[in-house]
Amino acid sequence: MADADSRAGDLLLTPAQMESDLEQLVAVLGRAWAYAQDKREHFGVDLGSLLEEHRALIEGTRPRRQFLHIVALLVAALRDGHAWATIPGVPLFPRRRLPFQLVDTVDGLIVERVAPAAAPRPAVGDRLLAAGGRAIEDLVAEASLRAPASTDGMRRRAAIASLHFTEASRFEATFEPPAGPPYDVAPDTLASGDWAEPERPWIEWRRLEPTVGYVRIRSFAAANQREFLAARPGRRERMVAAQRSEIARAFAELDSTDALILDLRGNCGGTDWLGETVAKHLLAPGSTYFRLETHASPDLAALPDFSGPGLAGWLRAIPAIALAVWRGLFPSAGGDVRPDLPGAPYAPPRDPAVRSYAGRPVVIVDAGCFSATDNLLACLADQHPRIRFVGRPTGGGTGAPRTIVTLRHSRIEVTFCVMRVYRPRGDLIEGRGTKPHVTVAWSRRDVLEGRDPDLEAALREARADPVA
DSSP, rough: OOOHHHHHHOEEEEEHHHHHHHHHHHHHHHOTTTHHHHHHHHHHHHHHHHHHHHHOOOSEEEHHHHHHHHHHHHHTOOOOOOOOETTTOOOSSSOOBBBBEEEEEETEEEEEEOOGGTTTSSSOOEEEEEEEEEHHHHHHHHTTTTOOOHHHHHHHHHHHHHHSOOGGGOEEEEEESSSSSEEEEOHHTTTOOOOOOOOOOOOOEEEEETTTEEEEEEOOOOOOOHHHHSSOOOHHHHHHHHHHHHHHHHHHHHHSSSEEEEEETTTOOOHHHHHHHHHHHSSOOOOEEEEEEOOHHHHHHHSSSSSSHHHEEEEEEEHHHHHHHHHHOOOTTTSSTTTOOOOOOOOOOOTTTTOOOOEEEEEEEEETTTTTTHHHHHHHHHHHHOOOOEOOOOOOOOOEEEEEOOTTOOOOOEEEEEEEEETSSSSTTTTTOOOOOOEEEOOOHHHHHTHHHHHHHHHHHHHHHHOO
């Protein structure tokens, strides 16, 4: 399989073929990308300029894997965190993970955890100064150009995360301990141990204090996300029934608390069926969850789940948003739907068994909050009068991503958003996200002392006004 993947990536493309593929991609983006107009008007993303800029990177015949990097740079420049370019079976980046975990602090990139095989160096609390002879911030800036992201915070987070995935045999790093001179770690040391994320439950809850509850939700993905995405809409709801029951159980067991800390850090989304379940436990019945509009294009209409019986089944599954979707796909006046008229609001179906939490919610957020999680946060921010957010601005990305185009010569597949998602008050979520009431920045000292300044700030908020 590895040999087949290598051959697939080494397929040679001529300059004319690569230029043709870039032109095809930009043409499809202009027709089918839901945020083309908004990104141009508010974020300076000009498709024509991107075409010329990335066309200039083509020099002679290249293997397809190298052309993939050019396409990925163009796609990252869209500022759409759901946009992605890939060749099936050919990884864009090395997949081996370095044996340590970094956290971004006001004091630089600090080692937060280390795989046992990599000890004694680097050590927790050490600062990463350089890698491969280059200053670490230069590497972060370079990686940012390749990172699909909807906001600057998410882009930096993604760039730092990408540093963990590299060829350890070529990664010589320089660290600085809290006390003492900097030291180098040789590539063979870093190759000796791979980092593995510890197994943790997708949801957990407990009381931090007698009157303060805590719920951590690490993901809104279905238990079997791949099978979930392949299922029909009607079956999808049944597939997440057990997870919805766990959310209900968490709120039921913490119902008597005066304040509830909802920790969503690093939750990059999944399905809105789980996000809206949380919303139903925090908001009054009938509250709007979001508003949707679909960007009309022949490229989208050709997809199975947006055309013919597939579209009809999708609309039956979520009838409250049918008007918005139908108007987007088949506008009466031609062209795209009007950007100043968000689609019909969608409110989760009423559930008499759900009792809205009466205490004060405090939500911990960061740039890892994305997609379905961003939808939930915007919903809560607009409609809960006493909610408080602590942490850092969210990733600010949402919009029903679909693989819309396969480039004719390279066969590179490109995914991007095809829906505009509006928060209940009518503003777009994409590129904006939700900002915290209390901004928290980590420090090196926090890491060394094993403190969690986000949780500490949330507890202060929870104690300040537990019951209005």
